[in-house]
Amino acid sequence: MLEQKPSLIHRCQLKTNEQVTGTWHCLKLHAPDLCGARPGQFVHVRVGASSDPLLRRPFSIHHVVAEKNEIWLLVRSVGAGTELLLQARPGAVLDLLGPLGNGFPVVDEAAPALLAGGGIGLAPLYYLAWLRRQAGLPFELLIGAASCSDLPADDYFAAQDLHPLYATEDGSHGYRGLITGLLEQRLREGTPPARIHACGPLPMLAGVVELGRRFAVPTHVSLESHLACGVGACLGCAFPFKKGGQIEYRRICKEGPVFNGEEVCFEI
Ligand SMILES: Cc1cc2nc3c(=O)[nH]c(=O)nc-3n(C[C@H](O)[C@H](O)[C@H](O)COP(=O)(O)OP(=O)(O)OC[C@H]3O[C@@H](n4cnc5c(N)ncnc54)[C@H](O)[C@@H]3O)c2cc1C
Ligand code: FES
Incomplete structure (x- = not known):
């Protein structure tokens, strides 16, 4: 029998949307299916109900409060998409795709x-x-x-x-x-x-x-960049990396967003 993959699309109710400082807000969402997300992973969010803007916007998982089935996003308003998202009021249902990306390694080491x-x-x-x-x-x-x-x-x-x-x-x-x-x-x-x-x-x-x-x-x-699909399909987020004396391109949304710093090609 074919195993069904869990859906990555989640409809999550916004619990609170509070200003943290200046143009930054913390959005707390009821998102039981996203509470297993790792730090450094992100969600790709539909910021409005209409098709404008067409593309989702990526936001890191800022915090998880598993006992409340809650995830937090920390959003800084920089343009039309984030401005629209920050207009969402508690009770609104947001469409999130995720968790996406690899996340930071959490390594058990004696050194900090x-x-x-x-x-x-x-x-x-x-x-x-x-x-x-x-x-x-x-x-x-x-x-x-x-x-x-x-x-x-x-x-x-x-x-x-x-x-x-x-x-x-x-x-x-x-x-x-x-x-x-x-x-x-x-x-x-x-x-x-x-x-x-x-x-x-x-x-x-x-x-x-x-x-x-x-x-x-x-x-x-x-790493951050503009993302389109967010799931590795469009190559829109390809970024240069150094591999054995050559340059190769990797997708920030799929192979990242967290990378070994030594391999990132900052010079291009
Ligand atoms: C993996 C990932 C995680 C992210 N996590 C967060 C987060 O936790 N909180 C948060 O506030 N933002 C985060 N971002 C950035 C966020 O996605 C963008 O700020 C957002 O998409 C901008 O949308 P907009 O429509 O408001 O701005 P736009 O109208 O698209 O752009 C407005 C201005 O911001 C610049 N800009 C937009 N996106 C980026 C970007 N990714 N990098 C650099 N400059 C950009 C544009 O060049 C333009 O000058 C993340 C991005 C990635 C790729
Ligand atoms: S945004 Fe489409 S491949 Fe990364």
């Missing part, structure tokens, strides 16, 4: 993992940090932003027993400068980590990989 989230890149690392906390695995969570007004308040993290180190470019909270500066400081002064996990803009990820190389620490980076 350093988790570095730049801007909205903190979305998947929040859940990764929480899972590591639950499993008793050591980690440090580093968060970077231009200014403290671009960051969720400390309680947003403390509520999950997370206590990040902050880097702000204007020095308004924590380390003054880029998150890569703070990461370098931790690599010099902290317990040598087993690995670095990072999510954020490409220049930041390139800097993280460079630091990983200098300090001989493996890096795992979550």
Whole structure:
């Protein structure tokens, strides 16, 4: 008998949609079938009821509260699609495709993992940090932003027993400068980590990989790009990677979004 694959399409009721800071909102959804998602995986969301915009928009699993059958998305408004999604009110039913992608490895090692989230890149690392906390695995969570007004308040993290180190470019909270500066400081002064996990803009990820190389620490980076199908069919998200002296293209939505930092070709 043919085994039926579970459907990846889920109709999920929005429970709350609350502003976290500036243009960032946290959406909590009733999504029992998505509670097994791994940190770093994402859902591809239909942002409106009409065909405009036609394409779904990808969002990382920001947190899972399994006992409430709840997943959270952290959404920053940057354009028409995210603006429309953030207009959804509690009770609305959203169409989610997922969980998609590979996710970050959660490795049981005595040495800590350093988790570095730049801007909205903190979305998947929040859940990764929480899972590591639950499993008793050591980690440090580093968060970077231009200014403290671009960051969720400390309680947003403390509520999950997370206590990040902050880097702000204007020095308004924590380390003054880029998150890569703070990461370098931790690599010099902290317990040598087993690995670095990072999510954020490409220049930041390139800097993280460079630091990983200098300090001989493996890096795992979550890449972002515009996605169309989200399931590996259209090749619209192909990104260059280095493989045995050659360049090969891999799909961010299917082989990623998390990749070995050493293999990512940031130069192209
Ligand atoms: C795997 C994955 C996970 C993601 N997780 C999150 C998340 O947890 N929270 C979140 O807020 N966003 C996340 N994003 C980014 C999010 O999908 C985009 O911001 C969103 O699709 C923009 O839609 P829009 O219609 O509002 O903007 P558009 O009108 O499509 O674009 C508005 C502006 O944003 C830029 N832009 C749009 N998408 C991206 C992108 N992926 N990378 C860089 N620039 C972009 C455009 O170039 C344009 O300048 C993720 C993306 C990927 C690929
Ligand atoms: S978005 Fe279609 S292959 Fe990745």
